[in-house]
Amino acid sequence: QQPVQSPQAVILREGEDAVINCSSSKALYSVHWYRQKHGEAPVFLMILLKGGEQKGHEKISASFNEKKQQSSLYLTASQLSYSGTYFCGTAGPTNTGNQFYFGTGTSLTVIP
Amino acid sequence: GAVVSQHPSRVICKSGTSVKIECRSLDFQATTMFWYRQFPKQSLMLMATSNEGSKATYEQGVEKDKFLINHASLTLSTLTVTSAHPEDSSFYICSAREGLAGGLSSYEQYFGPGTRLTVT
16 A cells, blocks of 8 residues: 655755655555654645646645656755655545555755 | 644653553644554554544554544544553654545645654
8 A cells, every 4th residue: 555655765965856756556536745854743745636737835846647646756956954754645545435645755865 | 734733742651551642633623633653764654544433444454452542522533552562662643634534635634743652
């Protein structure tokens, strides 16, 4: 059930771009993206609801390909504050209702 | 944005004792609450989904009798770890969601700050 993210870890210099991918083996209703700092709870970034939808949040945007059951998070001109672990969260139909699962996570480190 | 609180933030208990963790939605009614467990450097693993007024739905491999979940009101859910053991030590996080119970995955989840449980 758990979506797989790639890469597992990435190190960027300030100002560089990164792409984080999230892939599910199950049909998806929606994809959520979160960022978690060490020792803290995840912070919501965005939800994508429709196939092919793209959304943006400052210099962070994402796409959702419903057919491929994949989503990608794009970070442009990265800032030091972008460091953290990024998780996608996916929701799809189950026998007991809509369950929500976090992906495997991608550790992002931005260095000066 | 909506606020979810968790209490306690940290707890240390002896093996064999029970620990209760509270999750409250402070400014909205949470029809659905989720409980997650996170081990160091790992992802959040869904333990159970609870809808107000009904029994929680547990994920495969999660012991219902060990992790008791009660969602008695639209603003409060509790997780009780019964007869805790050192392997139960973890970071427990709750999240709350508005919207129709049991459905509509489009609603944003609001996370509590987490509870660090250490069992000695």
